[in-house]
Amino acid sequence: MKYIKTSILVLLLCLNADLSFGQSSPKSLRLFIIGNSFSQNASAYLPNFVKEKGIELTVGRAELGGHSLAQHWAYAEAAEANPEDPKGKPYKGKSLRMLLSDGTWDVVTLQQASYLSADLESYSPYAKKLYDYIKKIQPNAEIIIHQTWAYRSDALKFGRVAPNQLAKNQQEMWEQSRGAYHAMAKQLNVKIMPVGDAFYAVASDKVFGFKKDADFDYANPVYPNLPNQVNSLNMGYSWKDNKMAFDANHANEAGRYLGSLIWYATLFKESPLNMAYVPNKVPADFAAYLRTVAEKTIKNLNTTK
Template sequence: MNKLIRIKIAVLIIVFNCLHVTAQSKSARSFKVLLIGNSFSQNASRYLPQMANEAQINLILGHAEMGGCSLKRHWDSVLVNNADSTRGLAYSGKSLRQLLRSQKWDVVTLQQYSLLSGDWSTYQPYAQNLLQLIKQYQPDAKIMIHQTWAYRADAINWGQTGAGRKAKNMEEMWRKSRASYHKLANELGGLSIIPSGDAFYKVSTHKTWAFVKDSSFIPNKAIYPQLPNDLNSLNVGYSWSKDQKLNFDPNHANEAGCYLAGLVWYRFVLGQKPTRVKFKPQSVTDNFAEFLRQTAARIDATLK
């Protein structure tokens, strides 16, 4: 009888140790992503660590980012650094080559400056050159294209679609940039797309959840601290500076937009289900957050 009890105890100890090791391996799982981008990739990754934490992923993000940085500017920094190793340190005192060598990255992302995203002539040869550099130092990394979003419907200045030409509205900017991103992905060997731009457009044109401009707000007559109703906006929109100057940013993502983009990255980069995410920014309502999770879960990255 005592022998049987000892056997049972031994089995239980083995099972417990196996479960403990499994739990440890889950909590220790790491995933490393290098973002070659600008403020839009910063927006997209803002809440990604919180989401990854829920999935027990130790997310390590590398940031090769400069505000308003185009593919050409990224590549120019490489050329400058090649000529003089003390220059071209564009990313917090480091070169792109140094960042590529600093870790074994699981994923490296590329994107175009949003203002140029609808103009195909601005993509090459810079993207191809960057691709070759990435492959030189990270041959096993998955390289992905981040499809950035069009500006908010009430924007004044739209993205470039060609030499001397600009999009007329949100839809044209989305269509032109989308076409360019998919063409780039195909030219670079069938790279995967992170469709943040499609998710933004889906929400921004939804019959129930779309942002609608507050027609009662007249910017040049606004008195501090008056602001418009920006319900369901994915972009920063209007804000007041400390010196009571009214600013307008229809381009960058606000907390809801960062959340949506993060959910898209959570699905397409980390391979997780957005509908299981519990975290949300405090400023985003429960109902809107649920709609954003559903949108990220249903968006299609293929070109149609």
């Protein structure tokens, strides 16, 4: 079996899980996301979860691939200077103000671009400027920080921790990005969705953590063979047009599931252990383990504030 001792481990984790989540989840929510492909990944299964629970969810999006806080702010600034300037309307021909002004939003999320997430200096002053901008348009909206994740342990390079300096490995990228996100949350006095913590908890687990396949010939791959990538939360290796591609950054189905569990638990104050939906490509045993990780991650965040 792929997951040795899984049932016993999951049972023990479930018995020790903290179920002290709020009992009064909202029946509807209007959520606006400012981010990029990582926010798309991490919120991928929210529609499935809310459907399961009978919750009405409306999602607005200002997401552009690879975009940082600085870039989102630059677009908003351009639109404020000249509402007709195309540079201020990168979101399918609309500005951030136009999107935020579309009704009343209950929650607005912010995040840094993953490559810059471990560089604290990259957050300032853009996080505060975006926060203030959102509050002027949606004064009653709750702003929540989406803590993104570190790249897979076998990534060819990791995110920036300072100008001209990259993280040495997955652990350093996670530690530095976690510190930066928490500093941002403290400055703005907002809460965090700890997706990055959940990803690293899995990656560093002795049983479930991804381990690079040492037996695969990466220099001379033969189609359609791929390395063993069991328990990976990232896309990893795949074949495209008879060439082997590698993406150590974006989330695969398991990673999207874990991220969505954290988002759902944060937004609706409900235990991830209560979720029944599992994507087809995520093995049931691994999914059960990921639910316990999400539960424990939320618990740890709440007890270390």
